[in-house]
Amino acid sequence: MECTWKTVLLLVCTSLAVQYTAIRSLRDSVGRPCHVPGHCHRRQTKQDGWRPLCEESPLSERTPRSPPQKHILLFATTRSGSSFTGQLFNQHPGIFYIFEPLYHVQQAFANSSSRLRHGPERRALLGAYRDLLLNLYSCDMHFLESYIRPEPQDHLTNTFFRRASSNALCSPPVCPEAIRAPGEPNEASCPKRCQTLNLTLASQECLARGHVAIKTVRVPEVGDLRTLSEDPRLRLRIVHLVRDPRGILASRMGAFAEQFRAWKVWNATGRRPRYVDLAQITRTCQDLAGSAWTGLQQPTWLKGKYLLVRYEDLAYSPEEKAKEIYRFVGLEMDEKVRSWISRNTNHNASPAERNYKFSTTRDSRTTAESWRLHLAFDIVGAVQRLCNNTLSLLGYKLVHS
Ligand SMILES: *[C@@H]1O[C@H](CO)[C@@H](O)[C@H](O)[C@H]1NC(C)=O
Ligand SMILES: *[C@@H]1O[C@H](CO)[C@@H](O)[C@H](O)[C@H]1NC(C)=O
Ligand SMILES: *[C@@H]1O[C@H](CO)[C@@H](O)[C@H](O)[C@H]1NC(C)=O
């Protein structure tokens, strides 16, 4: 407690800068009292008043003392190859990768979801999404506790969505059990070996890694991210992943058989049943085109922060495209990323890995264009009519047979 007065001074200084409640909770749980006054003063000169000022000790041995430097958003839509693309960040040891944290927010708003396209609910939900992203980019994992069900106790939870998709959450120190079972973390082994998730530990590991990447499929359009992009405390880099809507549809039909039952009937018979829901794919196409259009216009708030990536290009030249993505976010592509790519873009996955619904381990080239073999032409024609502007804007060719 000998540092208390310094902490008070710091707080006074900081309050001159922008203040966020999120910082307070983060500093309480993650930060340590200052032991090195010089260190604290140095930090005052940087523009990071809202970030944890005195995180120290356990972290300082594990490199970067500074708050996360790069804030990467993998902005995508369901079944557009985002799990595969996310691995490019997940495999980097300096990146703390989070797979769709907005899931928890959406669950909390579940009962208003039908009205979420328009009106006040939509704005509230998008606002909650942005608040969460902003706090996660500063490594405040506790911010999620408002949304996770059941409510975490003592910052511990067993219901963190897709924890297994994040290497950082499946390796020591966040998953201490993994020490006894060495080897690369993966989605299959993580749930077996990692027990309760300690969100405080996760926050610390996030700071230690130095960069944060978040994948989401829940923000409709890139324009919805404008206030985040404009936020001077973030160095946001948006990687907008798009995919041929015909491929998206084929993939959704494969993964969500129940929901797409009518589509499957259509596919099997070649004739459209009366009750097919065309709205979802239409909306997906509108969102894809809307975002790409905004991004390509390069408005001031997005300039230099937006990269459009077609999943098919990534599937055909994974290493080249990955390099381009890393150049854009301003990081070196780690050797681990390179070796993951070479392991996972060939035919050498085991059958078990190939059959896993959300698996990323499979031949990316075959997957990218498999819709040509898996969709009846009648469906292809319908999607081409519904999405003609999107296909044309993104440079996908129409097929006629
Ligand atoms: C939604 O409403 C139903 C019944 O109206 C209720 O049982 C359920 O708990 C609600 N869910 C949420 C997330 O509030
Ligand atoms: C969670 O981790 C923090 C930081 O290491 C630790 O202080 C705390 O005791 C842990 N919580 C529990 C319940 O183990
Ligand atoms: C559509 O039908 C074809 C041929 O009947 C089948 O091979 C394919 O797997 C089906 N596609 C989907 C997505 O169910």
Ligand SMILES: *[C@@H]1O[C@H](CO)[C@@H](O)[C@H](O)[C@H]1NC(C)=O
């Ligand atoms: C898409 O279809 C609409 C309506 O049929 C048409 O007006 C429009 O020009 C088409 N767009 C492109 C890019 O072909």
